Amino acid sequence: MRFKDKVAFITGGGRGIGETYARALAAEGAAVVLAEIDLPAAQSVAVSIAESGARAMAVHCDVADENSVDAAVAQAVARFGGIDILINNAAKHLMEFAGKPTELSRAKWRLMLDVNVIGIVNCSAACRPSMRARGGGVIINQSSIAGFDPTTPYGISKLAVRGLVVALAREFAADQIRVYGIAPGPVDSPSAMADLPPALLDEFINRLQLIKRQGRMADLVGAVLFFCSSEASFITGETLTIGGGYPLKI
Ligand SMILES: NC(=O)c1ccc[n+]([C@@H]2O[C@H](COP(=O)([O-])OP(=O)(O)OC[C@H]3O[C@@H](n4cnc5c(N)ncnc54)[C@H](O)[C@@H]3O)[C@@H](O)[C@H]2O)c1
Structure with a gap:
């Protein structure tokens, strides 16, 4: 229960990796806020987490819309008293x-950049005052290994997410806010498994990765809990790749 006094605001917490992070933080005592454009999905996760005895709330939030983010953060602060952890x-x-x-x-380029990049700016700016008032905080940006070989619009957005890890770490350090990135390879979220072509997954598992198995959402959880803990208190501005050994960098 190492996060029993902490409040975590998780965007896209209504399914997949965001839901997995929310459940892991709630299991360690955190109150979790599932900030979602799909409110019914977030509500059903919040009910399920609350049934396990943890504190959880769902809130409508379009991360691309500054006003929507500000309203969602205000609701979270009103309910739980503040925010300590933001997972973008x-x-x-x-x-x-x-x-x-x-x-x-x-139009799709702009929408994607608004959500994937400006969304992180909106949420980080909105959570900062509460983190500062509580003496500090942790922000984790979800990047991707696609951001290390960015040949696609998605990869370019995830490269920008890595840039925001460094930029926000510098900007927010004075408020004792640490900032991290997680860059997964393909993992088994339901949406990824439904959408990624089997030949692409096979290429990752059998040719590109050193560890030759399908990545799982559960493989990401240990890094999130570590970054949120005091054990990471002398680390900031770093992005960790979690991709079975791909891409290897020196
Ligand atoms: N699944 C993978 O293999 C993989 C690999 C690398 C990186 N990632 C990254 O991990 C994150 C989650 O991936 P996933 O597979 O769980 O995705 P997902 O599509 O299953 O879930 C994303 C959630 O975000 C919500 N969302 C979308 N737009 C939003 C907005 N404007 N405001 C608020 N919420 C919004 C969706 O409703 C959805 O619930 C993403 O950042 C993705 O780029 C995923």
Whole structure:
């Protein structure tokens, strides 16, 4: 129960990786806020977490809309008294955004950048005052290994997410707010498993990864709990790849 006095605001917490992070933090005592554009999905996760005895709330939030983010953060602060942990997980992703840069419509480019990049700026700015008032906090940005070889619109957005890890770490350090990135390879969220072509998954598992098995959402949880804990108190501005050994970097 190492997070029993903490409040975590998780964007895109209504399914997949965001839901997995919320359940893991709640199991360690945190109150969790599931900030979602899909409110019914977030409500059903909140009910399920509350049934396990933890504190959870669902709130409507479009991370791309500054006013929506401010209202969601205000609701979370009113309910739980503040925010200590922000997980910027919501994103436009999957094959729709994995083609050639000039072949994606400009409207879809703008929407994706608004959600994946500006969304992180909106949520980080909105949570900062509460974190500062509570003596500090932790922000985790969900990047991707696609951000290390960014040949697609999605990869370019996730490269920007890595940049925001460093930029926000510098900007928020004075408020004792630490900032991290997590860059997974393909993991078994229901949306990824439904959308990623089997040949692409096979390429990752059998050719690109050193550890030759499908990545799981559970493989990401240990890093999140570590970054949120005091054991990471002398680390900030770092992005950790979790991809079975791909991509290897020196
Ligand atoms: N699944 C993978 O293999 C994988 C790999 C690398 C990185 N990632 C990243 O991990 C994160 C989660 O992935 P996932 O597979 O769980 O995704 P998902 O699509 O299953 O879930 C994303 C959630 O975000 C919500 N969302 C979308 N737009 C939003 C908005 N504007 N405001 C608020 N909420 C919004 C959706 O409603 C959804 O519940 C994403 O950032 C993704 O890019 C995923």
